[in-house]
Amino acid sequence: KKIYLLEMRASVICYRVQSSASVEVYLIFQLPLSANEMFSLQSLETKFQLYTDTTGEACQILFNQLETLDKCSFNASLPLVMIVHGWSVDGILESWIWKMAAALKSHHKQINVIIADWLTFAHQHYPIAVQNTRYIGQEIADFVEWLEESIQFSRSNVHLIGYSLGAHVSGFAGSYISGTNKIGRITGLDPAGPLFEGMSPTDRLSPDDANFVDAIHTFTKQHMGLSVGIKQPVAHFDFYPNGGTFQPGCHFMHVYNHIAQYGITGITQTVKCAHERSVHLFIDSLLHEDKQSTAYWCNDINTFDKGLCLSCRKNRCNTLGYNIREERLPKSRKLFLKTRARMPFKVYHYQFKIHFINEIQGKKIDPSFTMSLTGTKEDAKNLPITLVEGINGNKTYSFLITLDTDIGELLMIKFKWEGTAVWKNIWDKFQTIIPWTKGTHRPGLIVKTIRVKAGETQQKMTFCSQSFDNIHLYPDQEKTFVRCEDRFRHQERK
Template sequence: MKSLQLLSFLLLSCIIISANAYEGKKKEALGSQSEHTTAKKYQRNLETKFRLYTDTAEGSCRVFVNQLETLDKCGFNASLPLVMIVHGWSVDGILESWIWKMAAALKSQHNQMNVIVADWLTLAHQHYPIAVQNTRTTGQEIAQFVEWLEESVQFSRSNVHLIGYSLGAHVSGFAGSFINGTKKIGRITGLDPAGPLFEGMSPTDRLSPDDANFVDAIHTFTKQHMGLSVGIKQPVAHFDFYPNGGTFQPGCHILHVYNHIAQYGINGIAQTVKCAHERSVHLFIDSLLHKDKQSTAYWCNDINTFNKGLCLNCRKNRCNTLGYNIREERLPKSRRLFLKTRARMPFKVYHYQFKIHIVNEIEGKQIEPAFTMSLAGTKEDAKKLHIPLVEGITGNKTYSFLITLDTDIGDIIMVKLKWEGTPVWENIWDTFQTIIPWRKGTRRPGLIVKAIRVKAGETQHKYTFCPQSIDNIHLHPSQEKTFVSCEDHFQRNI
């Protein structure tokens, strides 16, 4: 926990310092839209540079507002959709490498589109509160750019998709709200929208579902430190995705700094600091590069409920695909979706809810055994899976939990459940047998596992497994029992 707090502190410290220095300008930085609508329409000297991505040695070609010849020179095709990448706050004043990776992924997988990078480095490379203030200016310039395309080459704003990272997410939101007319731009994707000076603000002062026909957001670093989080925690879209709960991401622990240094050199320290924040970017790129491994997320109230496996329901549009290939659906209220991911690409995992009905024969005694589970599937097997029970076993009760697998094992055909007993556990169990008498002859008391019910999130398939041997249903320390497919006579929902 201390390491995690240190990690978030490293990234937030410069934000906090600059925010304190400019606290008096906070209201100015988050002023109303009316203060920013007096700029001359289609002014020639915009601060934002619009770079059309190309497969040339230069990598991009700059398009200038009011200069139609630059559209032709750069190869802009008005009949194709436009995806615009909007970066975030800049510490070093250099366009980050992920921008070009995303542009290349978009073009390689969807060649029939225009990809433009909105370079607002001159306004982003400032003290954080000033950069926050500049998000409105940049948003207005992007709106002007889209309006110019509409008027000059009859390009439809509904074919515009803005992808904004961190502060760039709010830039995209302002672009959507500043554009003139009643029609909205097509889509905005917010990649871990920035939290400081935006958390808790009204929808007009941040990215919101009203800014485009469809808005989605991926939250990956909402862990709070000193009252602030790098990414915004509150919902800001029609669909808000919270991978691994959204607070932190696997593989981004401070202990992984050595791996990052080996990969990036001295810049590996910076990579560790921004790892969880930038994970939103790589999750989106992953959705482009791995079409056969699209990550599914599920509507749920909170991560604790999700970890019990209680939310793997896709009925009535309760699940959706994370990233570029999301199912676009406007909702009257923001919907929070959760999922688990791996630490690296491809990030997809397969979600399963397990419900195990256990009877503890030792009356009045709660026990906390460690279980592992092995699964036999039609494609492959999964062995020695730890069962994350969060409560002790008492009485006659059904326990629910979430298991994730990195690979698709196909349909589950058999389950093996093992009580990972130790000599200490066995001694305790023998003591129970001596002190607490049991009523059924001389049989040793134990745990009775009546049934195991499984639901696969990705396929929505349901399975029920019963003990292979009905004459030997008791489970003791160090023992393993096999469960085979059977009919669910209770027909319980899972």
């Protein structure tokens, strides 16, 4: 038999009972019993499966049946991490769930990992599944309260990790749990957008749902006014990798790569690639202890792309994923970072500030540059540089560079103006039309200094031209810059 809770009001609870013969019976209870007592009689729709790293399988813990806790070897002295999946298209638990469970156990063996299987309510039309998130949230809250009452397990030791709709399920679980104490932590992995975007905090995941809430937004690109993942902040720390709209390696041009890897289901993989990237970023934080991704507080991705937000002062940066620094804030904080297209996702962020003087007055130019970096560990060669705006007059330009590898401490920069034959002809034409009188040099770009800030180490460095006699740069020419005294550091307040 299956029992469905249809409605609960102040004095009435209504259930629908469906037998194997498809005969439906409706049961209506007039309440002398409390709501909590009625819920305790209910057979929960959610299956709570304890994952064990020894067999790679799961053992089901049955609500209100203490003997199943012993049977499944639930350890009340260890923290509990519960994985909550999202909307289901095919009614099957997705493979990432087992990967995350295994990663959690490999990272921290002294932990209970439970998979909250609510497929029966998730494998519905999306609006119905959205309505069901509240019921499942209530069931998870009931389960946690049962652990508290029966084996004195503290709710502060509970960490809910919810993906997509599962993020809001986790939020409802946190808000429905009784008493003043809250669940320890909720992590929302690209919380679902449709029917949640713009809703009040009580109708979605919010910072009020746990002692600490973090969220990773990876697919907020809008189509016809909707996005798969929610765009607005819903946590104490909201991470927006690569701006949060879309993710590298997930473009439809990669569909053939996904088909080669997954077969015909690769088409589905392409569609959900950016949405599920949130999951794999979290798993990455568990598997690669030595490559934790740092994100930085910033207003928007355009400001971040200028390298203007790489400060860690006053807790302005944090670690993405499992190892985040937990800190309750009065207001949600949006953090940005860049990532690679595949695991390990970590990149190293650098802000470059270059002071240009364009000697051709009144003529804005849009040259292309490349940089090669020499570090104490490795080199990075021929990095393309694109300035957001053209070079005009006497001005400092700021931009962000990311590296896939740790080059160590930066020692030297080679900066090249990638001049083509056309560029050189144009430049020569300017030289014949516009006379110059300053000394004997021909007009060009003067590159005074290059200032660098490394996001991950917070180190600031200044580089000057290796040749003090010739600081001019022309098309197809390369200049070498070496470390020098930073005369401008006292002006910098970031």
